Amino acid sequence: MTTAHGVVDTPAFMPVGTQATVKSLTPEQIRACGAQIILGNTYHLYLRPGHETIKKMGGLHTFMNWPGPILTDSGGFQVYSLGKLRKITDDGVIFQSHIDGSKHLLTPKKALEIQEALGSDIMMCLDECTPYPATYAETQKSLALTTQWAKLCKEAKTDSHQALFGIVQGGTYLDLRRRAVEEILPLNFDGYALGGVSVGEPKEIMYAIAETATPLLPEDKPRYLMGVGTPDDIVYGVSCGIDMFDCVMPTRSARHGLLFTNSEKIVIKNARFREDDAPIDETCDCYTCRNFSRAYLRHLYIAGEILAMVLNTIHNVHYYMRLLEQIRAALEKDSFTQFQNTFMKKEGGV
Amino acid sequence: MTTAHGVVDTPAFMPVGTQATVKSLTPEQIRACGAQIILGNTYHLYLRPGHETIKKMGGLHTFMNWPGPILTDSGGFQVYSLGKLRKITDDGVIFQSHIDGSKHLLTPKKALEIQEALGSDIMMCLDECTPYPATYAETQKSLALTTQWAKLCKEAKTDSHQALFGIVQGGTYLDLRRRAVEEILPLNFDGYALGGVSVGEPKEIMYAIAETATPLLPEDKPRYLMGVGTPDDIVYGVSCGIDMFDCVMPTRSARHGLLFTNSEKIVIKNARFREDDAPIDETCDCYTCRNFSRAYLRHLYIAGEILAMVLNTIHNVHYYMRLLEQIRAALEKDSFTQFQNTFMKKEGGV
Numbered sequence: 001m002t003t004a005h006g007v008v009d010t011p012a013f014m015p016v017g018t019q020a021t022v023k024s025l026t027p028e029q030i031r032a033c034g035a036q037i038i039l040g041n042t043y044h045l046y047l048r049p050g051h052e053t054i055k056k057m058g059g060l061h062t063f064m065n066w067p068g069p070i071l072t073d074s075g076g077f078q079v080y081s082l083g084k085l086r087k088i089t090d091d092g093v094i095f096q097s098h099i100d101g102s103k104h105l106l107t108p109k110k111a112l113e114i115q116e117a118l119g120s121d122i123m124m125c126l127d128e129c130t131p132y133p134a135t136y137a138e139t140q141k142s143l144a145l146t147t148q149w150a151k152l153c154k155e156a157k158t159d160s161h162q163a164l165f166g167i168v169q170g171g172t173y174l175d176l177r178r179r180a181v182e183e184i185l186p187l188n189f190d191g192y193a194l195g196g197v198s199v200g201e202p203k204e205i206m207y208a209i210a211e212t213a214t215p216l217l218p219e220d221k222p223r224y225l226m227g228v229g230t231p232d233d234i235v236y237g238v239s240c241g242i243d244m245f246d247c248v249m250p251t252r253s254a255r256h257g258l259l260f261t262n263s264e265k266i267v268i269k270n271a272r273f274r275e276d277d278a279p280i281d282e283t284c285d286c287y288t289c290r291n292f293s294r295a296y297l298r299h300l301y302i303a304g305e306i307l308a309m310v311l312n313t314i315h316n317v318h319y320y321m322r323l324l325e326q327i328r329a330a331l332e333k334d335s336f337t338q339f340q341n342t343f344m345k346k347e348g349g350v
Numbered sequence: 351m352t353t354a355h356g357v358v359d360t361p362a363f364m365p366v367g368t369q370a371t372v373k374s375l376t377p378e379q380i381r382a383c384g385a386q387i388i389l390g391n392t393y394h395l396y397l398r399p400g401h402e403t404i405k406k407m408g409g410l411h412t413f414m415n416w417p418g419p420i421l422t423d424s425g426g427f428q429v430y431s432l433g434k435l436r437k438i439t440d441d442g443v444i445f446q447s448h449i450d451g452s453k454h455l456l457t458p459k460k461a462l463e464i465q466e467a468l469g470s471d472i473m474m475c476l477d478e479c480t481p482y483p484a485t486y487a488e489t490q491k492s493l494a495l496t497t498q499w500a501k502l503c504k505e506a507k508t509d510s511h512q513a514l515f516g517i518v519q520g521g522t523y524l525d526l527r528r529r530a531v532e533e534i535l536p537l538n539f540d541g542y543a544l545g546g547v548s549v550g551e552p553k554e555i556m557y558a559i560a561e562t563a564t565p566l567l568p569e570d571k572p573r574y575l576m577g578v579g580t581p582d583d584i585v586y587g588v589s590c591g592i593d594m595f596d597c598v599m600p601t602r603s604a605r606h607g608l609l610f611t612n613s614e615k616i617v618i619k620n621a622r623f624r625e626d627d628a629p630i631d632e633t634c635d636c637y638t639c640r641n642f643s644r645a646y647l648r649h650l651y652i653a654g655e656i657l658a659m660v661l662n663t664i665h666n667v668h669y670y671m672r673l674l675e676q677i678r679a680a681l682e683k684d685s686f687t688q689f690q691n692t693f694m695k696k697e698g699g700v
Contacts, residue, residue: 019649019650019653019655020646020649020650021650021655021657023655023656023657024656024657024660025657026637026657026660026661027641048649048652048653049624049645049648049649049652053624053625053645053649056625056627057625057627057643057645057646058627063643063645063646063649064646065641065642065646274399274403275403275406275407277406277407277408287376291377291415292415293407293413295399295403295407295413296370296407296413296414296415298399299369299370299398299399299403299413300369300370300371302398302399303369303398305369305371305373306373306374306656306659306660307371307373307374307375307376309656310374310376310656310660311376
C-alpha cells in the first residue's frame, strides 16, 4: 500500500496513537518495533490540542515527529462510545467533551475538515457505529445514515494527497452488510473498512461478517477491519482477505502487565516471575527481551515505574509486528493456510 | 574517578535511580544524556524487590542493565525521612516499611550487607542524618552515633571491589563539622561525603558547611555533596572543591513539567507554549530538543501522557549533564571562576 508518507507492507497492523503518541513510546521505539503505519484518533486530537493547533504546528506528522504514514479515524467511534453524552441526528453527532463537558457537533464535513487539518495519509468517513445488539429495523436505519454520510464525506474531501476510506456497516445482519457494500462501492473510495465490529458481539459473528463482506470488496484496494483485535482475530481476518488492522490491545495490555509470547500470555506481576532471569519470550528479539529479565519487569511493574509501561509496550507492539511479518512471509510463500492451522492450534483459538 | 565499572569524569552528577530505574528512562537514554554514574537507593531496593533477589539476578548492574558505575546510599536518609515510622537506637534504626508496614532493623552491618548484595561500585556508610533544626547537644550526640556507625561499617566491609565512603555530619554547627572530619578521616575511607545538607536549612548554611568542610577532606579522594542540588548549588559546590552530586531535581521536576533551559525555568503546561514550535531550549542538543516542540510537549503533559515524562526527563538530565561538562571544561581551562560569575549572574543565584 502506497501513501503520501511511504509504503506499507500488507497485511498491516497499526498501533494506536490516540493523543498524538503511541502511549509511552518515542517514534524511534515505535519504528524499532517494526511499525510502518500508526493510527491517530480524530476525536481526541480535535478536543486536545485541537486540529487547528496541529495544523499550525505543521500537521500531525511534524507535531509528533512520526515521518511515516498515519491513518486517522473519523471520530465517530469515540463519540459513539460516549454513550449518554452524545446524540445522533441526520446532520451529525452532537456530543459533550469528556474533558470539559463542552458541546460539539461532528458532521461528515467537519470530520473531513479535521482530518485534512491533521494531514493524515488515510482519512475515514464519518459513520454511525451500529450498537450491539440492535434490531433489524434499527440497523437498517443506521446503515442508511452511514451511506448518506459517506456521500457527504466524499463531497467534502478537498485534499488530493490524502486517501479516504469508506466504511461498511450493517450490524450483525449479513444481508445488510451486503447492502452496505453495494451502496458504498459506487462512491469509489481509496479503500474500504468493516466497521461496527468488536463492539461486544460474539466472535463467531465478527468472523461471519469478515468472511461475508471482505470478498465483496475490491481486491486492489486496502480492506481494513477496524478495531481488531487479538492475535487469532488477525490471523482469521487475513484468511478472509483483510489487509489492515488496528487495536489498542498490544499497548493497553502492556500497560496492564499482560504480555504476549509465542507460547502463552504472561501476567508479569505473577509471583512465579520474581526470580526469573529469562526474557519475556526466548524467541523474541525486541529491545525489552534482548536486555531485561522477567524478574526486572515484574519489579518495575509492581513498583509502578513508568519504565514498566515503556518496556512492556515495546515488547507487545513488537510481538504484533512480528506476527504480521510472519503472516506476510507465509502469504509470500503461499503457505498461509498451514501457518494459520499451526497458529490456531498453538493459540487454542477459534 | 575509577570504579569497578568504569571511569567517571569529575565533578560528576549522579541521576537518581531509586527503584533500579532512573524514572522513565531506558539505560540507553540515560547514557545518551551523558550520565556516567547513577545512584540507587538501598532502602527501596531492600524492601522491593529485595537485595537477595537482586543478588540472585546477578546484582544491580545486570538486573537493571546499567553497565556503568553505580553508587548506593546506605538507606539511612530514606529511613530518616519516614518520620514517625522509624526509631533510632545505638544499634541502628528500627523502621516500618512504607509499602506494607512490616518492621525492619537497619544496622551499620546490615547496610553494608545489603549494598554488597546489590554490588554497587560505591557504598555509603550508615549515618544518622541530623535533622534541621537541632540543638548543639542533639547534634553532638547524633555525630557521635554517626562516627560509631562509620567504624562498624568499615569493619563490616568484606568485598574488595566495592568502594566505601564515609559521611561527615555535624548539622549546622561548623565546629562539629570540623570534628566530624577529624573523627572520620582516620578511618581511611575511599571517599567522603557531606551529609545532612539540603534537609530544610537555609541555602547560606549549606554553602557555609560546604565551604568549611570540603577543604578539610583529602583532595585525592572523591568529595561528595549528598542530595544537592539546583544548578547554582552545583556550581557553588564545585567552587568549594566538591567532586560528586546527586539530586532528584532534574528527574522529579521533569515529571512535574518544570524544564531547565539556559535562560529560564519553563513550566511546560503554560498557555504561552500552546502553539510554540521552538524546542525547549534552542541551545540544547538533547533528543527531546532535536525532535519535539514546546507545543507538543505541552500537549503531552496536559494530556497526562507517559511520553511527556520520558521526553521531559531526557531534557532535564541532559541539561544537568551538560552543565557538568561545562564545569569540567572550565576547570580544565583554569577558567572556572569566570564560568561561575557568568553562570551566577544568569541564574540570579547566590
